Amino acid sequence: MLTPKFEVHQDDDNLTVKIFAPYSRISDAEINIEGESFIFYSSPYYLRLTLSGKLVDSELEKYKATFDADHGAFVIVCQKETRGEHFANLDMLTTLLAPHGATGVKKPIIEVIGEESTVDEEEEEFDWMYEQALPDENIVTAGHKYGFGNNTTGVFTSLQSELKGVVDVDDPDNKSVSHRREERITQELSLFDEDHYLADYFDVDTAQQCVEFIPEFYSITSDEVELSYQEKEDMLKLPRKDHLLDKGTKSMVYLGLADILYAWCFNHRVTLGENCVESAWNIAKLSSTLSWLDSFTHLKDVAISSVRRSLAFPLVRNWQLSQEVLKDTAQILTLGRKKVLQCLLEIQRFFNLSEPRYLLNQLYITDYCVWVQKVKDNKLISLADSLKKLKVTKSDMCLDLEDLEAAAHLVLEEEEENVLSPEENINNVVTDLSGLTIIENGAALGENDNEEAVVEDAVITSTREGLSHLSDSDSSSSESDSEDDSDEESDSSDSSDDDSSDDDDSEREDSSSDSSELDSDDDTLSENDEE
Incomplete structure (x- = not known):
């Protein structure tokens, strides 16, 4: 059928x-x-x-x-x-399709005599600020659990090849919730990039557009939320089942919902409501519930984890932006389960189109889509009110954000106050500049045009001094060389003169000897003629 x-x-x-x-x-x-x-x-x-x-x-x-x-x-x-x-x-089509059944944990057949009767669990109020403890896991019979309501185990034992593409934790089937949380916090602290954070801190244009963006859900009321045709189609594909959760598990599920919604709100704001090919990655990475299979027991832990991950992993990392996303999350919860269901159905579509993240649908999102349809709006509004009252400071991040920002401002002030003179030695200039921290796009250098001009002038001055020195030494050496050359020329001229005089004398002697011989011959001839 x-x-x-x-x-x-x-x-x-x-x-x-x-x-x-x-x-x-x-x-x-x-x-x-x-x-x-x-x-x-x-x-x-x-x-x-x-x-x-x-x-x-x-x-x-x-x-x-x-x-x-x-x-x-x-x-x-x-x-x-x-x-x-x-x-x-x-409007909750999955709820309409589900048969009548238990909506909560069945009461035990045996009751302690004298114990006061408890109120309906749906009427109980949750103290979101109260630290609660997760139930102990029986790892001998069940192993370490995760997923919606911590009711799943052994999934990644048979899917080791797809583990890295889905979650950040290694071997989750053999790690407890507390162990996974410790590793998650260590990773967040170690992967925080100070240069990237300061770049977005000073380059306000990048984050300002996201901060000033006003999502459409601020302009509607809970009664005005309408499910689209696609969303109704998706609801018909959801399983028909009830989730039997005790009070402690319900609190954990509500807090996990806030964690997932924060990731959705961050993606919605940074993409200006248009989404992109990285939307599935943004949501899976920013949510500790999805990326580390974590379970929360306190609302402030949810806020701290969400904000810290928004400063460590996405493309835009800005404190003011992260605070705006907290407000967005509270607004979504205020609009009630229909709006929350819309967000969850959109996440489900993202993950179905982003293998192997479809596993996150099987572990969390599909069950959340079914469960939230039966949640009373006053519970979500109560969670939203507590989130609005919650104060998360930079010191809560354990990333030394205040010290980092103060040091960056100090560097900028020093650059503005210290003006280097053209006569300063170039080595000192280079030494001073090497101590500066250069941020991406030159964001932390401020107005450094004067500094570049000073360095250029110093280089030109030094070069000119070197050239003048070289020209002087060259002229002196050329004069000495010319004198030596003149001396050599005079010596050579003298020697040539001597040689020429000697040659002339020898020539005269030769010519005189030749003439005497001729004369002697003439005399001989004349005597013979007379005879």
């Missing part, structure tokens, strides 16, 4: 049920109304609703049934037994 899509509306006198059954035969439709039960059958569809008030029985034929051919829907108008009675939870 198929469960058809349906809608339920009411007025003072009647209850109208619209059932979409396009593949059924109109002639085969059967309707049975008896008190709080409404049953519709037309093969292959079967629908059974359990209402909060009584209707006039179908045997009296006080109802009216028609078929809307345009939409393929049966429209059945039923008369209320008590006119003017308001039927609750008509």
Whole structure:
């Protein structure tokens, strides 16, 4: 049998049920109304609703049934037994589909004599500020538990390959809640990035847009919250079951809900309500319940964990932004279970599209979607009021945020006060600048244009002095070299003169000897002629 899509509306006198059954035969439709039960059958569809008030029985034929051919829907108008009675939870489709059953832990058959009777658990008030203790785990028979109401164990033993993609804790089946919490806090403190935090602290433009964003849920009331067609479709796919929780477990489940809603509100604000491909990661990472399978016993622990993780992991890490998200979480709770259910259904869709995070739906989100439909709004409003009164300070984070911010401001003040002169030695300039902490995008340096100019002037002055020194030494060396060259030239000229004189003398001697020989020859010839 198929469960058809349906809608339920009411007025003072009647209850109208619209059932979409396009593949059924109109002639085969059967309707049975008896008190709080409404049953519709037309093969292959079967629908059974359990209402909060009584209707006039179908045997009296006080109802009216028609078929809307345009939409393929049966429209059945039923008369209320008590006119003017308001039927609750008509939007909570999963609750309407669930059969009547126990809504709380069954009372024990054996009671202690003399013990005063207790009030209904739904009427009990929770002290959200009171530290409660989790029940001891029987690890011999059950192992360490986690999941909705801490009722699951052994899941990750058989899914070790998908563990890293779902949670941050290693081997959760063999670690207690307290052990997981200690490891979580250690990780948060060790992965906190001071540079990233200071960058967002000084670069106000990045976070200011998120801080100034006004989500749409601030402009509506609880009565104006309407579930979409997609959300109603998702509700029909939820299991029909009751969750039997004792008082201590209920408190833990409420606190886990606040933790998950904080992660949803953070993603909603930083994406400006548009969501993105990282929305599933944002929600799973910021929630300690989802990422570390943690269980809370005090509301302040929830707030501290949520804010600290918002300063350690996401892209935008800003204290004011984290405080605004706390207000958003309280606002969501104030709007009641219908708005809370909307947020949970959206988370469920995110995780279904982000493998292997679908496991988080099986462990937490699906059960929360079923459970919250039966929660009374006054419990959620009480939790919201306590969250509004809660004060979370920077010192609660154990991240030395105040000291970090003070040191950053001190560096900026020193930069503004200390103006370096152009005559200062370049080595001192470099030494002073090396002590500064440089943050991303230059956010912590303030107006450092003057400093850069000072360093540039100092470098130019030093370079010019070096160049002038080099020019002087070069000129002196060139003069000495020129003198040496002139001396060498004079020596060489003298030696050349000596050589030339010697050559001239030798030439004269040679020429005189040659002339004497000629003269002697002439004399000989003349004597021979006379003879």
